[in-house]
Amino acid sequence: MKSHPIMHKMALALMLGTVLAGCSKQETPSSAIASVNGTAITSAQLDLALSRLNLAAQDLTPQAKNRVVQALVDQQLLVQKATAQKLDQDPAVQQLLEAARNQVLSQAYLQRAGQAVAKPGEADISAYYNRHPELFSQRRIYNLQELAIAAPRGRIAVLNSRLETSHDLGEFVDWLRSQNIPFRTGSEVKAAEQLPMNIVPRMQTMQNGQLLALPSANGITVLQIASIQSAPITLDKAHTLIERYLAAARQRDAATADIKKLRDAAKIEYVGEFASLGKMAQSKSENSSAGLPEIK
Numbered sequence: 590m591k592s593h594p595i596m597h598k599m600a601l602a603l604m605l606g607t608v609l610a611g612c613s614k615q616e617t618p619s620s621a622i623a624s625v626n627g628t629a630i631t632s633a634q635l636d637l638a639l640s641r642l643n644l645a646a647q648d649l650t651p652q653a654k655n656r657v658v659q660a661l662v663d664q665q666l667l668v669q670k671a672t673a674q675k676l677d678q679d680p681a682v683q684q685l686l687e688a689a690r691n692q693v694l695s696q697a698y699l700q701r702a703g704q705a706v707a708k709p710g711e712a713d714i715s716a717y718y719n720r721h722p723e724l725f726s727q728r729r730i731y732n733l734q735e736l737a738i739a740a741p742r743g744r745i746a747v748l749n750s751r752l753e754t755s756h757d758l759g760e761f762v763d764w765l766r767s768q769n770i771p772f773r774t775g776s777e778v779k780a781a782e783q784l785p786m787n788i789v790p791r792m793q794t795m796q797n798g799q800l801l802a803l804p805s806a807n808g809i810t811v812l813q814i815a816s817i818q819s820a821p822i823t824l825d826k827a828h829t830l831i832e833r834y835l836a837a838a839r840q841r842d843a844a845t846a847d848i849k850k851l852r853d854a855a856k857i858e859y860v861g862e863f864a865s866l867g868k869m870a871q872s873k874s875e876n877s878s879a880g881l882p883e884i885k
Contacts, residue, residue: 709835723793740808
């Protein structure tokens with residue numbers, strides 16, 4: 590029998606709910622929606638579980654709520670049984686609970702700090718749109734032929750050199766076969782935003798038939814443009830997407846700066862096999878204070 594698609598999400602949400610339950614404030618009896626051996630399950634717990642499922646509005650049906658309530662009941666039964674067996678006193682379980690608590694608290698701090706970050710304005714959104722025509726006003730969709738080549742690092746230079754002298758992908762494939770170099774072929778259609786961002790500007794200048802070599806974990810991947818379709822996106826259509834991206838980027842930068850500030854103010858010591866991390870951190874701090882340029 591297939592499980593309901595909501596149930597997997599529900600299990601993950603309720604696992605975190607167990608950790609959060611110990612931190613939640615006391616609920617009034619009137620907020621109880623069920624009772625398990627005298628222990629109340631509250632509407633706040635239900636709301637939290639539902640919010641963590643990230644359900645679309647059409648999926649938030651009475652049946653879905655009923656399933657969540659039943660899952661909360663099952664969870665409480667398991668918690669009571671685990672507590673009766675003193676599993677909450679097991680060192681391994683305590684370690685997991687502490688790790689989950691630390692994760693929740695650190696994320697809560699970053700979320701709270703992120704709320705203070707200024708949202709991008711209309712000028713910021715327009716500027717980003719204009720800076721990236723390859724993603725918006727001049728956006729392209731590429732029909733790509735792909736060649737994944739498995740090769741040791743020592744042969745990469747030879748492969749790249751041969752690729753530069755090849756007139757087309759077929760000629761290069763013939764050479765690979767003659768050298769008994771393993772490869773796989775494939776094809777895919779990708780819009781500019783689906784490609785690695787570091788190659789999008791270069792792809793923007795390429796035409797049908799041209800080749801591009803990219804490093805991969807096991808060798809290189811060669812892309813040949815079979816065809817190009819123009820698919821521009823207006824500022825109005827891209828507005829919300831850019832706003833969300835810029836807001837997330839600002840929050841990420843603020844979090845990075847906040848963590849750096851906390852590290853600078855803290856006394857951090859590494860011992861044993863990790864002692865070298867302290868020297869690396871000190872060297873990085875000295876280089877930073879010397880005014881070295883940031884490498885991006």
